[in-house]
Amino acid sequence: MADARGFVRGAVLLASAAAVSKLLGSVYTIVLQNVIGDRGMGLFQMAYPVYATLVAVATAGLPVALSKMVSERLALGDVYGGERVFRVALVMLLACGVAAFALLFFGAGMWARLAGDPAAALAVRAVAPALLLVPAMSALRGYYQGYQWMEPTAASQVVEQFVRVATILLLAMGLLSLGYSTPVAAAGAAFGAVTGAAAGLLWLLRCWGSRPRPAAAKRADAPGWLAMSRQLVYYAFPISLGALVVPLMNNIDVITVVNLLKAAGHAQAEATTTFGLLSGRAAKLMMLPTTLASSIGMAVMPAVSEAFTLGYRSQLSGRIDTALRLTVMLALPASAGLAILARPIDITLFRDDAGWDLIAVTAVATVFAGVQLTTAAVLQGAGWVYVPVANLFFACAVKLAANLAWVKMYGAVGAAWATVVCYAVAAALNLWCLRRGLGERIRWQAWFGKPLLATFIMSAVAYAMLRQWMWWGGAGAPRWAVAGSTAAMVVIAAGVYGLALLATGTMTEKELAALPRIGPRLAAWCARLGLVR
Numbered sequence: 368m369a370d371a372r373g374f375v376r377g378a379v380l381l382a383s384a385a386a387v388s389k390l391l392g393s394v395y396t397i398v399l400q401n402v403i404g405d406r407g408m409g410l411f412q413m414a415y416p417v418y419a420t421l422v423a424v425a426t427a428g429l430p431v432a433l434s435k436m437v438s439e440r441l442a443l444g445d446v447y448g449g450e451r452v453f454r455v456a457l458v459m460l461l462a463c464g465v466a467a468f469a470l471l472f473f474g475a476g477m478w479a480r481l482a483g484d485p486a487a488a489l490a491v492r493a494v495a496p497a498l499l500l501v502p503a504m505s506a507l508r509g510y511y512q513g514y515q516w517m518e519p520t521a522a523s524q525v526v527e528q529f530v531r532v533a534t535i536l537l538l539a540m541g542l543l544s545l546g547y548s549t550p551v552a553a554a555g556a557a558f559g560a561v562t563g564a565a566a567g568l569l570w571l572l573r574c575w576g577s578r579p580r581p582a583a584a585k586r587a588d589a590p591g592w593l594a595m596s597r598q599l600v601y602y603a604f605p606i607s608l609g610a611l612v613v614p615l616m617n618n619i620d621v622i623t624v625v626n627l628l629k630a631a632g633h634a635q636a637e638a639t640t641t642f643g644l645l646s647g648r649a650a651k652l653m654m655l656p657t658t659l660a661s662s663i664g665m666a667v668m669p670a671v672s673e674a675f676t677l678g679y680r681s682q683l684s685g686r687i688d689t690a691l692r693l694t695v696m697l698a699l700p701a702s703a704g705l706a707i708l709a710r711p712i713d714i715t716l717f718r719d720d721a722g723w724d725l726i727a728v729t730a731v732a733t734v735f736a737g738v739q740l741t742t743a744a745v746l747q748g749a750g751w752v753y754v755p756v757a758n759l760f761f762a763c764a765v766k767l768a769a770n771l772a773w774v775k776m777y778g779a780v781g782a783a784w785a786t787v788v789c790y791a792v793a794a795a796l797n798l799w800c801l802r803r804g805l806g807e808r809i810r811w812q813a814w815f816g817k818p819l820l821a822t823f824i825m826s827a828v829a830y831a832m833l834r835q836w837m838w839w840g841g842a843g844a845p846r847w848a849v850a851g852s853t854a855a856m857v858v859i860a861a862g863v864y865g866l867a868l869l870a871t872g873t874m875t876e877k878e879l880a881a882l883p884r885i886g887p888r889l890a891a892w893c894a895r896l897g898l899v900r
Contacts (some may be wrong), residue, residue: 381662382697384521385485389655395532402539403552414490417478418560420472422501427466428606430509432599435748437513438669442676449493449513455595457506464502473496483784486550493554493561500564507571511578513669519574531563551794600845605752616710616789619767620646624782646720648713649729656701656733663694663741671748683749687807688814690741695818696873698737700864703822704857705730707829711841711853720842728783742797746804754800755793762793821867827841829860 399408433456440448469480475491502525508520538555548556624645628638671690674682705712709727713720743755766789773781801807836852844852 371681379693380517380521381524382659384524385658385662386655389529389658391532396533397617397682398536399539399556402536402543403549403556407539407549407553407556409419410484410487410490410550411483411556413479414486414553414557415560417491418447418494418497418557419692420725421467421471421498425463425498426502428461428603429460430505430512431597431747432456432602433506433509434512434669435602435672436595437673438515438597439508439676441514446837451592452595452599453506454515455507455592456599457503457601459596460502460506464500467494468498471498476751481882487553489550489554490557490829494557497564500561500568504564504568504571507568507575511571511574514576514578515673519571523570527563527567530566531559534537535559535561546702548896553877601753602747606747608756616763616766617646619770620782620786623767623770624774624779627770628778631775631778632780641779645725645729645782646693646719648722648857649725649783652705652712652716652726653729656698656705657736657740659697659701659737663690663697663744669748671745675749683805684807687745687801687805688810689740690745691810691814692818692873694737694741695734695814696821696868698734699815699818700824700825700861702730702733703826704712704829704860705733707826707833708853708856708860711833711849712834713854714842714846715850718846725779726781728780729786730786730833731878732783732790735787735794738794739790740798742794742801746797746800749805751800751804754804755797758796758800759793761796762789765792817871817873818868819870820865821873824867825864828863829856832856832859842871 399411403411433452436452437449440452472492472495475488475495476485478491479485479488502522508523511517511519535556539552542552542555543549590635612871621640624642625638628641629635635642651868653824670686671683706727709730710720710723713723713726738754739759743759746752746755766785769785769788770782777784783854798809802809833856836856841852842848
């Protein structure tokens with residue numbers, strides 16, 4: 368069984384890889400917009416959403432279900448069964464990928480006409496071959512995660528995104544410089560998904576020979592292919608439903624916000640612009656901390672599944688404790704920092720501060736969304752696969768009711784607060800199920816108290832810096848100056864938070880030592896100073 372140090376290392380690696388991938392994704396979007404122009408970007412965006420939807424449908428929750436089942440078989444000493452689960456999942460994923468490829472490639476013309484521009488067909492066909500590669504890549508990631516070996520997944524995510532971004536920019540600029548049209552350049556950019564997936568897959572295959580293989584005899588009672596297929600679908604289906612809830616929540620805003628603003632007397636253009644601030648600024652900035660929390664969930668599910676399968680209660684409690692403390696330690700300062708520094712961050716990223724109030728409110732939802740994601744992974748790892756999905760659907764109903772009640776009165780800020788309440792309800796229900804269903808004690812002080820104290824110290828420093836920035840006329844400064852000031856405030860706040868974590872004893876020496884590269888030295892240094900336990 369992987370120890371706590373290995374689990375923390377895996378969670379940190381996945382979170383770091385997600386952060387790097389998100390950063391690369393943000394950078395290429397800005398550059399590509401300047402290279403291929405608004406029409407080219409429109410053609411590119413007509414191809415990617417349908418591709419992303421088909422990737423979600425083709426892979427569904429199978430990689431996560433695969434990691435859970437591999438972890439269970441290994442916990443029982445059935446290495447052969449773990450290999451068989453991988454083969455079954457791989458066949459299922461490849462079949463889904465081939466079907467999705469055929470649908471997208473041969474239906475490209477129809478989709479382009481439906482999207483409103485037949486010229487997008489070339490970009491749609493260019494991105495389609497990625498559907499033949501992504502399923503195999505997803506299967507390998509799920510398999511490695513079942514062994515709680517997170518390094519290949521983390522490295523492949525960075526490699527995939529780096530090659531994808533490089534291809535997007537090089538092909539777009541190269542094709543235009545050679546005299547090709549904008550639709551061809553947009554197709555070249557879309558082909559980045561194919562090269563990125565190929566690079567990620569090759570990296571994962573490179574790791575195959577060095578994968579951990581504990582010695583164990585073949586078990587005669589291992590389930591057959593059909594039984595494993597049914598079990599994979601049983602676990603994958605609720606995970607897929609859970610993945611669809613976030614788009615559902617976004618669609619609640621799509622359907623209600625503009626219409627309710629218009630009903631409250633706003634003009635069409637004003638209502639649409641306000642919704643753009645909510646969805647294009649506030650919601651986008653909330654994604655990064657939430658992605659980090661989902662990385663912890665990816666790491667904790669097989670770890671919880673292993674401990675639960677073996678009946679190791681203390682191991683199970685320890686891993687739940689570590690996962691939730693890590694989640695709150697990441698999400699709470701991100702939430703507070705984004706809320707306090709919303710104005711300079713808005714100007715830095717989006718040219719003006721028109722959406723800073725929406726960003727500040729939506730930032731509050733970050734900590735609840737993080738707790739919801741991690742507790743959902745814990746519950747599903749312990750076999751309660753449908754409970755967190757039901758909780759999230761109930762929270763969506765609360766979101767809809769809150770939108771209907773608050774948007775007319777408070778505008779888009781009401782919708783932002785509705786999102787906060789939605790995730791708070793989902794997180795509270797999951798914690799209640801954790802307590803009642805698994806009998807897990809809610810460690811309020813360890814999970815929330817100490818990180819809250821460290822966050823309060825950081826917030827005080829961040830607020831003081833913001834006041835000074837405002838006093839010196841920061842909002843009226845050139846954008847490059849605002850960006851520099853924002854970066855400095857974020858770095859200083861992060862440093863203060865790190866010191867506050869150590870001063871409050873939030874992290875243990877083992878968890879600190881699990882940080883990649885710098886962990887052992889940092890843990891030894893802090894231990895000498897008496898800052899860790």
